[in-house]
Amino acid sequence: MVGEQLKTIYQRLFEYFGPQHWWPGRTQFEIIVGAILTQNTNWTNVEKAIANLRRRRLLEPLKLHEIEIEELAALIRPAGYYRLKARRLKNFLDWLFEKHTGQLDGLNDIPTDLLRRQLLGIKGIGRETADSILLYALDRVIFVVDTYTARVMLRHRLIDTDADYEQIQDLFQSNLDEDVRLFNEYHALLVRLGKQFCRPKPKCSECPLNLLPHTIEAEYP
DNA sequence: GACCAGGCACATC
DNA sequence: GATGTGCATGGT
Numbered sequence: 001m002v003g004e005q006l007k008t009i010y011q012r013l014f015e016y017f018g019p020q021h022w023w024p025g026r027t028q029f030e031i032i033v034g035a036i037l038t039q040n041t042n043w044t045n046v047e048k049a050i051a052n053l054r055r056r057r058l059l060e061p062l063k064l065h066e067i068e069i070e071e072l073a074a075l076i077r078p079a080g081y082y083r084l085k086a087r088r089l090k091n092f093l094d095w096l097f098e099k100h101t102g103q104l105d106g107l108n109d110i111p112t113d114l115l116r117r118q119l120l121g122i123k124g125i126g127r128e129t130a131d132s133i134l135l136y137a138l139d140r141v142i143f144v145v146d147t148y149t150a151r152v153m154l155r156h157r158l159i160d161t162d163a164d165y166e167q168i169q170d171l172f173q174s175n176l177d178e179d180v181r182l183f184n185e186y187h188a189l190l191v192r193l194g195k196q197f198c199r200p201k202p203k204c205s206e207c208p209l210n211l212l213p214h215t216i217e218a219e220y221p
Numbered sequence: 222g223a224c225c226a227g228g229c230a231c232a233t234c
Numbered sequence: 235g236a237t238g239t240g241c242a243t244g245g246t
Contacts (some may be wrong), residue, residue, distance in 0.1 A: 039228040045244055046227090080243040084229085126229050146227050191227055200225080 003175035005158060009209060010182075013189035016208035020188035023136035025050075028104050030059050031137040035129050036088050037079040048078035061102050065093040088124030095122050104137075112140045127165045135187070139180050143172040144187045148194025155198065156214040 024043075025031035030050065037046045052075040053059050058067060073086035093102075099118070100106040107115060112134060119130035127145070134140040145168045153159045159168055176182060197207040204210055 035227090038226090040226065040241090041228085041243080042226040042245070044226095045242095048244090078243060080226090081228090081241045082243080084241055088229085124229065128228065132227080144227085148227070187227090194227085 002158065002171065005156075005212075006172065006175050009152075009156070009212065010186050010189070012208050012212075013193055014185065017189055017192050020185060020192055022184055022188035023132075025136075027059065028137045029061055032092065032104075032133050033059065033064075033089065035132040035136070036092065036124070037076060037085055039081070039085070039088075039129060041080045046079050049076040049082075052076065052078070061093060061096055061104070064089060065097055065102065084124070088122075091122050091124050107138060112142065115140070116142070131169070135180065135183055141173075141178045141180050141183060143169050143176075143183050145169050146187075146191065148198060149187065149190050152190055152194060152198050152209075155202070155216055156209070156212060 023031045023034065025034050033053070034046055034050060037049055050059070053064075056075065058064055058072075058075070064072065069086050069090055072089065073082045076082050076085055076089075079085060095118070096102055096104070110118070115138070116130055116134060119125050119133060120127065125133075131142045131144045134142040135144055145165050150159070150163070150168055153168060153171070154161060154163075159171060163171075172183070172186070176186075193207070193209070197203045197209075202216055204214075204216065
C-alpha cells in the first residue's frame with residue numbers, strides 16, 4: 001500500500017532530521033516573497049535579498065506595491081534572475097491590490113481550489129510557487145511538489161518517470177491524512193533529504209532511507 | 222571552472 | 235504534448 005510507504009518514509013525522515021520549522025519567514029507576506037524569490041535558487045541567496053528588503057522596511061504589501069520596479073530589482077539582486085523576479089513580485093502585488101484590496105486577510109474567504117487557479121493566473125507564479133504560498137503562507141491543505149520530491153519518489157519507484165506535477169501531488173494528497181502540519185513537515189523533510197543525499201549524484205549509502213527498496217536511474221537528473 | 226540551486230514562460234517542432 | 239532556451243547570483 002502506497003499510503004504505508006509514504007508514512008514510513010515520513011517517519012524515518014522525521015526521526016533522522018527532526019522538525020524543520022518551515023517556512024523560514026516571519027510573516028505571511030515574507031513567506032510569499034520568499035516563495036517567489038527561491039524559484040530555482042539557493043535559499044541562502046534568497047536570504048540576502050530578503051535581508052535587503054527588511055533593512056529598507058519593505059516587507060509589506062503596500063511598500064512593495066509602491067516601490068519602483070528598478071529599485072526592487074536592485075535590492076533582490078542576490079537572489080538571481082532579479083529583473084524577472086522583480087516583475088513577478090509586482091505581478092503578485094498588482095493582483096493583490098486590484099482584486100483583493102491589498103489585504104492578505106481578504107484571501108481567507110476564498111476556497112483553496114479557486115485561490116490556486118487565481119494564483120496560477122499570475123504571470124510568474126507556477127504550480128510549486130502557488131502551492132508553497134497556499135500551504136506555507138495561507139495554511140491550506142495542499143502538498144507542494146518540487147524537484148526533490150519528484151526525484152525521491154522516482155528513485156523509490158513510487159511514481160513513473162513520466163508522472164506530472166498533479167499526479168505526484170495526488171499521490172500524497174490521496175494517501176495521507178489531509179493535515180496542514182503533516183504536509184508542511186513532509187515537504188520540508190523531502191527538501192532536506194534532497195539537499196543532503198538525493199542530489200543528481202546520489203549518496204544512497206549514507207541516506208536515512210537507504211534500507212527502503214529503491215533503484216537509482218543513472219540517466220535521471 | 223564546472224556544477225548546482227526549494228521554477229517559470231515562451232518558442233518551436 | 236514534448237522538448238529546448240533564457241533568466242543570474244553565489245556557494246561548493
